[in-house]
Amino acid sequence: MNQAVDAVISGQMGYMMASNRFNVPSSTLERYVQKRRKNPGADKTSGKYHTVFTAEQELELVAYLKDMQKQLFGMTMKEFRRLAYQLAEKNNCSHKFSKTLEMAEEDWVRGFLTRHRDLSLRKPEATSGARAMGFNRVAVLP
Template identity: 45%
Template sequence: MPTNYKRKSNRQSWTTQQLEQAIKAVKSGSPVKTAARSYAIPRSTLIRHLTSPTVSTRLGPLDSVFNSQQEEELVQHLLDLEKRFYGITMTNVRKLAFDLAERNGLPHPFNKSTKMAGKAWLSNFLKRNPKLSFRKPEATSAARARGFNKPAVSAFYDLLEEALKDPKLTPDRVLNADETSVCTVSICFGIVVSLKISLILT
């Protein structure tokens, strides 16, 4: 199944509303040929729907493997993994989708040899859920993950605020730094304390 489906013919260029109006016209006494021409529907198509009202009118890609509730549960699971600093790749998502479909007995077109969902499914899944974004995960130590929490970060900025309020710290002694210079481990607290001590001594 292509990622972006493009029609290769003019089949079913009419709408469901046109079909319903044509059927209603025939039932009201209009000839099939006239109704088909009036509503731009092939005569054979109109006859088929008159004789078999339950026939499917759907063309194009297959239905989604998961319903809206199942897909939302998958999205929330991926977001929960991200909150726990568990790096997950696109390949992991494709394998997870395959396992989810298999364990729930859902019909799917996924590859049973590789046990993964296809790239086309993943592309459409991300389009439907733009809040998800996958990047190549970087190694993060357990110490850094534990250190990056609300109490630790709040304590760091409390110390920083106290240091910046010191009258001896003039604007010309404030250094500009981007986010790469903001540490998430305890060494930063020592830097701030050392900065304050040096200001008091000078």
């Protein structure tokens, strides 16, 4: 689609020729060309929603969640939402989280979990202290 839009805007070909060559509907192509001509400086990935954290910060958050799980400290959804709010505040990230509840919104969490499918936040099960203490390298590997 982007190649077809670029071809029409640069004047290399018209709507019908670009539509046929790049195999895209002509009405859709016209709409995209109009959008690009209205706002030529906008990047092609701009949209309604913007992420709060950078990709690096999100990967650090994922690593933290996985590390806590390995140490048998599961996190509830509310705790994760509070953690996300605190991280956004500490890093001065622009966000629309609830300042009164000091928590990230549920839709942000859904988006985060969609971007990181290897995570699943559920209510953690209680682990007794004796079981946690018995689960170490010496006890597991004789």
